[in-house]
Amino acid sequence: MITITKNKIYRSPFSLKKTKSDSKDVEEIKSPDVIYALGDEVEFGEDVTFKNIFDLIIFHKEFLNILFTKEMHGFVIDDFIADYEKDFELAFDKEGFNLRLSWQSEVFEYDNEVEFLEYTSFEAFGKLDIEEDEEDYPISIAFVSLSEIRNKLVFLDNTFELHDEESYANDIGALFKANYKAFTMYDIFSSVLREISFYGKPEQRDAQRKELEKRAQEFEDLIFEEGEGGLVSWYDLSDEIDEMLSTEYDDKDNESFWDKIYPKQKLIGTSTQDKIDTAIIALSSELDMSLEEQLQDAHDSEDYEKAAKLKKLIDKRDGKVK
Numbered sequence: 556m557i558t559i560t561k562n563k564i565y566r567s568p569f570s571l572k573k574t575k576s577d578s579k580d581v582e583e584i585k586s587p588d589v590i591y592a593l594g595d596e597v598e599f600g601e602d603v604t605f606k607n608i609f610d611l612i613i614f615h616k617e618f619l620n621i622l623f624t625k626e627m628h629g630f631v632i633d634d635f636i637a638d639y640e641k642d643f644e645l646a647f648d649k650e651g652f653n654l655r656l657s658w659q660s661e662v663f664e665y666d667n668e669v670e671f672l673e674y675t676s677f678e679a680f681g682k683l684d685i686e687e688d689e690e691d692y693p694i695s696i697a698f699v700s701l702s703e704i705r706n707k708l709v710f711l712d713n714t715f716e717l718h719d720e721e722s723y724a725n726d727i728g729a730l731f732k733a734n735y736k737a738f739t740m741y742d743i744f745s746s747v748l749r750e751i752s753f754y755g756k757p758e759q760r761d762a763q764r765k766e767l768e769k770r771a772q773e774f775e776d777l778i779f780e781e782g783e784g785g786l787v788s789w790y791d792l793s794d795e796i797d798e799m800l801s802t803e804y805d806d807k808d809n810e811s812f813w814d815k816i817y818p819k820q821k822l823i824g825t826s827t828q829d830k831i832d833t834a835i836i837a838l839s840s841e842l843d844m845s846l847e848e849q850l851q852d853a854h855d856s857e858d859y860e861k862a863a864k865l866k867k868l869i870d871k872r873d874g875k876v877k
Contacts, residue, residue: 557584557592557740560600560816561607564589567812570598576815589740590615596737599711601817605654605704609639612744619744626749630756638757639701652681652694654704656746657712658736661863662719666854672863675738675746679704697753698764711738846872 558565567574567581574581584592589611612619616632660673679694696704715736754760846869853862 557589557595557597558600559597559603559607561602561604565812566592566595571812571816572598574812576810576812578812581812586611586614590618593741593744594739597711597740597743599709601708601710603709605701605707605709608709608743608747609701609705612747613639619748623745623748626745627752628755630752632748634756635701635751639705641700641702650681650683651685652679652683652691653708653710654678654696655680655710655712656738656743658715659863660715660717661866662717662730663863663866675742677746677750679707697750698760698767700757700761701751713737 556567556570558567558571564584564586565571565581566584567578571581612632613636620627620631620633655678657676657678658673659676660671662669662671664670677696679696679699681691681694682688683694713735715731715733717731719730754763846865850862850865850869853865
């Protein structure tokens with residue numbers, strides 16, 4: 556087990572939540588050794604920020620550029636370092652969200668074949684407006700400068716649910732549900748690099764964001780009725796919104812190594828159930844390719860993560876998903 560905290564990284568046979576504070580099995584490891592633990596299970600301390608994760612990525616960029624060539628769509632980590640290190644102005648002064656990594660999975664039928672998709676998602680979770688928003692929700696960070704999330708806390712949502720069209724359409728719940736599915740260092744690096752490079756280099760990302768915001772403004776009156784509110788920004792356009800669960804970890808009689816690091820805190824994790832944002836569907840009619848054509852293209856290129864998202868959009872549009 557690898558435990559990443561704000562200032563140190565530990566290796567131990569078990570979670571530090573279950574390891575006694577005086578255990579000799581806990582050892583501190585340095586950044587260079589993390590690359591040898593890509594297959595190890597990982598847990599985050601309560602003070603871990605995006606900076607802690609991305610600094611590790613930069614440290615090992617030569618190797619990770621090669622390992623995650625497909626996930627980064629041909630780009631390299633060096634393309635994002637200036638964007639990560641630059642100064643920035645807050646886009647929202649009332650926001651209240653952190654970052655999370657979570658498990659996503661789907662079972663769907665396409666072209667007479669049943670396919671299973673499993674991947675990790677890296678996104679923000681919380682509120683863009685803490686005064687107006689009543690509940691927390693997922694927030695896409697695909698269009699966000701890395702400097703804006705540099706100091707955001709990151710947590711792992713280890714819950715896992717498996718759905719198919721039938722479970723969504725009839726609201727019968729998940730086909731399979733587990734309280735815990737481990738993340739490895741490989742999963743974490745892969746998810747972060749895939750998300751930040753989804754729209755290309757920072758300058759390409761920013762250009763697409765401006766175009767999408769322009770379209771959003773043009774179609775705002777068509778998407779939302781008066782009184783419901785318009786599009787604040789394209790941060791709101793996320794593929795999946797989950798039903799929130801929370802788990803509290805009970806205090807143990809014996810002090811653990813975790814208690815030694817965080818003596819006055821309890822860990823709270825959250826997870827959610829899927830919805831599709833109606834704005835994406837409304838704007839899809841203006842795209843150069845129909846959703847069906849995009850689905851076929853994603854399937855042909857074996858981009859199953861994108862295919863699953865497009866399939867869910869089509870089902871939502873056609874009324875197959877409530």
